[in-house]
Amino acid sequence: MKNFTLKQSWKKVYAKDADEQISTLRTYHMNDEEETEVEKEDIVEGHRYGNTLVPMSADDKENMKYRAEKCFKILGFTKGDKIKRHHYLGDGSSYVVPEKDDESAAIALSALINALYETNMVAIVRKVYSAASGPKLGCLIPHIKTEYECLIYVELPFREDIRQFTFGSLPITEDNKANVKNAPSADQLKAVDDLITDMDLSQTGDDEEDIVEALKPKFVFNPHFQRLYQCLQHRxxxxxxxxxxxxxLIANYLKPPQEIITKCEPGVEKIQKLFKLEEVKRKEDRTGEKLFKDGDEAEGGPVKKQKLDDDLQGGIWEKDIFWMDEAEGGPVKKQKLDDDLQGGMEDITKAEVTEVSCHGIQNN
Incomplete structure (x- = not known):
């Protein structure tokens, strides 16, 4: 029983004329100045080993495959609770049933199913679908219903496929002294536990007799498929x-059940009261312009910028001043104050201040 997927029958067509035939032409070129074209038969896969590219042809890959005989073999048995739900692999599961009209096989399989069910055990099996496929590890879970009984095969990971990540524990015990100030209180822990219980989708209903599983896949439509069908029908x-x-109707599938929302509202309000959020203001970068502005405001308000000629008797009536150089015998243009400063004084005041000393201001 695999996950249901849509049959992909999409075809590429010309938007302006759907009857026009479209063909695909693909060429391969070398990464050189001439962009030399090469044939597909002359291309092989390459894998990096350090700084070396190791070519790997299709024949090499075929010879490296692990060869195994087709089989479905029980390796052992273990408790059902030792098989964790997050260890399930694959895109579906398979039902193992006896062959039709084989009474002896049905009796033998029924005995195994009932023995596993009564002892809460599962069987660990090795599965090789064909000689061309690799071996897989899985488990057989007993499944008994009124109309039938069977074993459900679920693929499991090998030891090398499991990644264990270690994270630091929360400071919720007295033994852990690290970051004690962030340790949650007993009320906070209880509020989160209550919210998780209220959000449980496996048990919903007002009365104990009416408790059912919410959003059970058997009774819930896939919104992705429904939206696609809607667009296809309309087009x-x-x-x-x-x-x-x-x-x-499809949008309603994406919303949680109203019963769950109503049930969780008191828990959410309680968490909002117990976990208070504080806004942390970001520290602003201090520039020379901002520094001088703050200094002026501290002294009693903004200070008017003083012109260069305010303190000069008579003022300066021209932007550029010329004077006679007696030694050279001709006029010489007076140099501006910021001619030797890259960007001028305005950019210096807007630069970020990194150090202030008695000699001046150093900026970047």
């Missing part, structure tokens, strides 16, 4: 119209 009936808006 088939209205080829020239825009795609429709999302149907309210």
């Amino acid at each position: 088939a009936l209205n080829p020239d119209d825009q795609l429709p808006e999302l149907s309210p």
Whole structure:
């Protein structure tokens, strides 16, 4: 029983004429100045080993494959609770049933299923689908219903496939002295536990007799498939119209059940009261312009910028001043104050201040 997927029958067509034939042409070129074209038969895969590229042809890959005989063999048994849900692999599961009209096989398999069910055990098996496929590890879980009984095969990871990550524990015990100030209180822990219990989708209902599983996959439509079907139907009936808006019925699939939302509201409000959030203001970068501005405001308000000629008797009536150099015998242009400063004084005041000393201000 695999996960259901849509049959991909999409075809590429020319948007302006759907009847026009489209063909794909793919060429391979070398990464050189001439972009030399090469044939596909002359290309092999390459894998890096340090700084070396190791070519690997299709024949090499075929010879490296592990060869195994087709089999479905029980390796041993273990308790069912030792098989964790997050260890399940694959895109689905398989049902193991006896061969039709084989009474002896049905009796033998039924005995195994009932023995596993009564002892809460599962069987660990080795599965090789064919000689061309690699071996896989899995478990057989007993499944008994009124109408039938079977074993459910689920693929499991090998030891090398499991990645164990170690994270620092929360400071919730007295033995852990690290970061004690962030340790949650007993009320905070209880509030989170209560919210998790209220959000449980496996048991919903007002009465104990009416408790059912919410969002059970058997009774819930896939919103991705439903939206695709909606667009296909609309485009088939209205080829020239825009795609429709999302149907309210499909949008409702994306929302949690109203019963769960109502049940969780008191827990969410309690968490908001116990876990208070404080806004942390970001420290602003101090520039020379900002530094001088703050200094002026501290002295009693903004200070008007003083012109260069305010303290000069008579002022300066021209931007550029010329004077006669008696030694050279001709006029010489007076140099501006910021001619030797890259960017001028305005950029210096806007630069970030990194150090202030008695000799001046050093900036970047």
